[in-house]
Amino acid sequence: MGVIDQLRDRFASLSPSLQQVARYVLDHPNEVVTQSMRNVGLHAQVPPTTLVRFAQTCGFEGWNPFKQALTADMGLASEAGNQYGERARSLLGRARDKQLTAEMFAMQRSNLDVTEQHSAARLVTAAKLLEKAEQVHVMGMRACFPVAFSLVYVYRLFRRSVHLLEGMGGVREMQLRAIDPGDVLVAISFAPYSHETVHAVELARARGCKVLALTDSLASPLSLAADETLLFAVNSPSFFPSVTAAQALAESLLEVLVSRAGPQAVARIESAEGELHSSGVYVQAAGK
Structure with missing residues (x-):
């Protein structure tokens, strides 16, 4: 289950101040992942300490780990940390696979979106x-x-x-x-x-x-x-x-x-x- 789905499920159990943060996250996920904690706090009308407490209530050590998880949930997580050699090895034997090129173009379209x-x-x-x-x-x-x-x-x-x-x-x-x-x-x-x-x-x-x-x-x-x-x-x-x-x-x-x-x-x-x-x-x- 992704971060957004977890927030929806847990929304009713949150305190009023944390519900205020959750509502902003659910309504403005793009802003949350692209703005600083200070700006998010200003727009959500809560202090930074409330954002940290919100992230910890959601099971994260702090605000930055929460943002990373939300970023991944929204499709911006990078796969670049994998070893190039390991990933290249997975391609061996697929030279005749007609889906090989189709996968690449499909992923490029997804990346652009x-x-x-x-x-x-x-x-x-x-x-x-x-x-x-x-x-x-x-x-x-x-x-x-x-x-x-x-x-x-x-x-x-x-x-x-x-x-x-x-x-x-x-x-x-x-x-x-x-x-x-x-x-x-x-x-x-x-x-x-x-x-x-x-x-x-x-x-x-x-x-x-x-x-x-x-x-x-x-x-x-x-x-x-x-x-x-x-x-x-x-x-x-x-x-x-x-x-x-x-x-x-x-x-x-x-x-x-x-x-x-x-x-x-x-x-x-x-x-x-x-x-x-x-x-x-x-x-x-x-x-x-």
């Missing part, structure tokens, strides 16, 4: 955070690097003050030194979390820089230190976690940013597109 459910409502808030930044720094290592790169590549079409922290040539520390108060760091990672990305988040916080986390869990070290979090699902029947939903989330964020940016952003995009074509970057179709 879950990601939309939990993050779509937070995109405008995330966009506002980026719009206030003097400079935007984006970091995603290893499997998350393509997401970070494409986010920077497209974002720079209409905003110049966007920088990719890729560390090429061993200059990551030099790039991190450019992070200042008033900036925003967009940190992208899923379990097992990249040490370099977690370090960048810690450094950004120490310098008074805001953090936007794109990650797989509210319990991730990125989310726990972030000002705003956008969650994406990484579940996959294959041996490696999927980043499809992460890419879709980044593209959705860009869509919101452009929609809010106004005519000047459109003019910058048109100018950049014209320069790309005139510079010969693209292959021209025959007869054009």
